[in-house]
């Protein structure tokens with residue numbers, strides 16, 4: 311409550327601040343005519359003088375405010391914050407047209423650069439322009455951790471972590487302790503990613519893991535400020551105002567300290583025999599030392615990339631999406647006994663009751679795959695994604711000027727009643743269809759960006775495969791091994807207004823009862 315109040319207060323403060331400077335800004339910006347004066351821009355809701363549509367965007371449930379706008383005014387809208395043009399897309403067919411015909415044109419994010427900051431500095435990955443460095447880093451990320459072969463190589467890492475996850479849940483169940491699903495899921499996901507990135511998980515003993523989790527949580531709650539700083543960056547820059555600089559610098563410095571320790575540790579270990587199983591950090595350090603490398607990278611490049619992978623999607627929607635997806639999906643399953651029964655039936659018949667579900671079982675667990683997809687459809691942790699048009703173009707016959715920010719409301723697209731039957735309901739079966747032979751079922755592959763939890767195009771999420779396997783295995787183990795007891799009849803599914811990302815307002819807390827008398831053979 312206090313946190314919410316503080317945020318509200320901050321919004322008011324910013325609003326007043328903006329009004330005070332509005333006249334100056336008016337002369338600085340709005341006297342300049344845009345090219346769009348010459349032809350039709352997409353329709354636009356009524357705006358306020360000077361600030362444009364800013365007041366419509368100052369909401370913690372931004373995806374919902376944008377949803378209301380699209381219901382009222384249409385699926386393709388032109389908005390304006392001061393002089394910054396924004397295009398809001400809320401339909402699958404328009405998103406499809408943009409990503410099909412303008413993919414390269416929208417392959418930048420143009421978030422405000424915050425020099426030296428690991429988050430938004432020039433060496434960051436999420437904000438780096440589509441160009442040589444992005445291609446270099448993307449190739450590294452795919453070959454070293456997120457591509458199919460890399461994921462195959464790191465199966466053992468995930469298997470170890472899932473066993474630890476299960477053992478921990480079992481321990482709590484035996485002691486009849488309450489389990490905070492988000493907390494446990496976060497430990498699982500963080501450990502998996504740390505190990506895949508740098509060959510070891512963060513140590514629980516010396517407090518390193520806790521430090522990382524705290525920083526991830528703090529980054530999460532700072533996200534709204536980052537976004538505001540982004541929206542208001544250009545107008546306020548002219549006035550020499552830099553919003554939330556202190557907070558951004560502070561958290562960046564704390565991450566920097568942590569990551570520097572990790573780099574030094576890797577440098578000390580880097581020797582010939584480590585070359586074969588070199589992880590992403592090792593490879594980047596090699597490139598950093600190699601004066602003849604094709605791309606000259608700095609220490610900040612390494613830290614920024616590790617950071618973005620650790621947080622996964624900060625600035626494109628949130629942090630730690632698999633964690634929230636595990637919590638939301640588990641909550642939906644608890645609220646839908648029929649789904650739970652069907653899921654168990656499938657797991658029991660494919661995997662049995664004496665061994666823990668493996669990653670290699672996932673392709674045979676179609677209903678589980680459908681459950682995971684349905685969880686992500688209803689609760690995409692990144693409900694909107696931000697890009698920028700580099701050049702002017704035409705979309706659906708409307709003129710889009712260069713440097714327009716593109717906002718795609720994926721939340722609305724995946725709940726569009728024109729595309730989804732009973733869009734608000736948790737119905738995993740919608741992702742299953744009969745195969746051509748009619749003998750068995752198969753997963754529906756949605757086309758034309760009707761299903762878009764990982765964004766799209768060349769800047770779409772490179773972690774979707776890892777997301778699916780982590781989610782599938784975690785949900786699978788939770789359903790296979792335990793009965794989940796909650797207080798009350800139904801889990802409260804309200805969305806949190808405390809943070810910009812799509813997280814549960816009331817963390818899912820349960821007591822667990824081991825489903826199978828004796829612990830499974832791990």
Ligand code: HEM
Nearest residue numbers: 436622623626631632692695764765766769770771773777
């Ligand atoms: C359930 C899991 C996940 C969801 C729902 C998710 C969602 C997203 C979304 C919506 C975007 C923006 C895409 C766009 O602009 O079109 C994104 C980008 C990104 N994601 Fe994920 N993500 C997930 C897991 C992961 C994981 C596990 C990693 C890596 C460890 C990851 C790394 C990234 C990176 C690096 C980007 C930026 C890509 C770029 O700018 O080129 N994500 N993600």
